[in-house]
Amino acid sequence: MSSENVLEVKDLKTYFFTNRGVVKAVDGVSFRLKAGETLGLVGESGCGKSITCLSILKLVPAPAGRIVGGEIIFEGENLLPKSEREMRRIRGRKISMILQDPMVSLNPLYTTGEQVAEPVKIHQKLAPNLVWEKVKEMLGLVKIPSPEVRMKEYPHQMSGGMRQRIVGAMVLSCQPRLLIADEPTTSLDVTIQAQFLKLLKEIQQEQNLSMIIVTHDLGIIAKVCDRVAVMYAGRIVENGDVREIFYSPAHPYTKALLGSLPKMEVKEERLYTIEGQPPELHDLPPGCSFSPRCPNVKEICKQEYPPQSIIKDEHLVHCWLFTSSKDK
């Protein structure tokens, strides 16, 4: 079972030590990812989705941020004790990352071809003429029309969708095993977003790539993910198969998130809302962090964080509503 896991994160804790106190951005996150599988990490801003991803690559902004506990097992090896030098050989080659805004991840002073060539030169050590062949091949893979011309152009000469595909070519050039995409389509238009998600899905199937997609949009999860992990205030509150989560959500927060989405098929007058705001991470309420906003809150919720309960197969939830009867 565990041998086919590409990535296993166990009880990961990433804290930020600030003047205002310790911010527990990621507080005991565990999940597994199999080869060829797509995991969606969903939650509101500040819930720790992005920091979880940065922790996997060990790119947490230091010195304030530190991974203080847990294990990140990638292809059978724990990444946490690895040195910076060893990590450099993994980043971009075995684990790659796509960020939200392609204009920020591309350098405006280099041509797109040079930027796609960079990881190839560093990690694969190909002969110069072969590098350019590879760049052309990668641009073709992400469906950039006339790659020979486009690789000599600069990022500002391209549209947003095309820039994001250039970033795609860059991160996929070394055939990574794991791709982390942090809000990959948030800055794109609706039809361009559909194109890009379709492209990612096709490439994933071809290369048996594992993906983690970070998003706040449940629509993206429904479209491309196999499994979903719902995060709230630094913890995963529910984790399971995408259909399980959409059709029988267990955690009140997941239910509320799904209920607050306007749907195209049905006409409703009012949307379901969650009262209040997400909590400040340096000042979390005791017990379950969702308890002040939860419609099903009980006395115990305010005192102790709920343990993990298994609803069905791999459908896990942290909520006191499911602990007593169904556990064990």
Place this chain on the structure above:
Amino acid sequence: MDKILVEARNVKKYFPVTSGVIFLKNFGFIKAVDDVSFDIGKGETFGLVGESGCGKTTTAKLILLLEPMTGGTIRFDGQDISKLSGPALKEYRASVQAVFQDPFSSLSPRMRVGDIIAEPIIVSASIPRNAIKDRIAEVLNVVGLRHDAHELYPHEFSGGQRQRIAVARALASNPQLIILDEPVSALDVSIRAQIMNLLHDIQQDLGVTYLLIAHNLAVVKHMSKTIGVMYLGKLVEVAESEELYLHPLHPYTQALLSAALPSHPDDQREEIVLPGEVSTPFNPPPGCRLYRRCFSAMPICAEDDPPLKEVSSGHFVSCYLY
């Protein structure tokens, strides 16, 4: 539609593209809004959807009189807004307000919430000075903020609360039309529903009219009675929201709907992918703007602009297929 509040007819906005310092050379025009006509009924919500650069926001700016029109007319309550001046113009400015996308940049960080909300009232002088304080308390109550919020600064509020302040400011001068330019896209999922419900309640209670601009189709469909779809400065289709969703006629509307994200994993629609990307609105060639990307393009499409035609009651489309 009982009574029409905003009547836009053949509205055009062209931005000239020039170069040189003293002797400006004109290279042509960016046709940001080109021959757009629509009606907004009183107390209703009219949604404008389309991708970035299609002219949604420019249309809103024309209604707000922030940009002069190149051609066409916009009538507000029967009056041509480009001819307003003096007190009538002042009154118009008070009766049309806007809420913008990002509540972090639309509220001045140096002003107290009370001053932010009072500004449109003071400028329009719509109510006497001694009544301003009561009005501030009233609108804060409408948007669900505590009445002592007027003493605080915007940074003391979260994103959702700031958007409530922006709504309160828009309501302060008692407007008839509020332009909502992407009012929820910068907010978190759980906060979005709160703001959408708030806007819905305000419309029910006060009878204000909304012009909603958004790119999220589910949001537009949920909030609007009528929806207009824009593509490269042209209004390609207008219909009641239910009708538009069930029977999209224009190829672009069909593609846009098919690209919308599903609401659950088994909601797999047939995907209509338009090849290529949106071309530029700079000196567009004659004919339909979608011609080069359209899957059912005909020779006539390249020659002349298709007119906006009423296909069934209240459903207008600009396409030679119909």
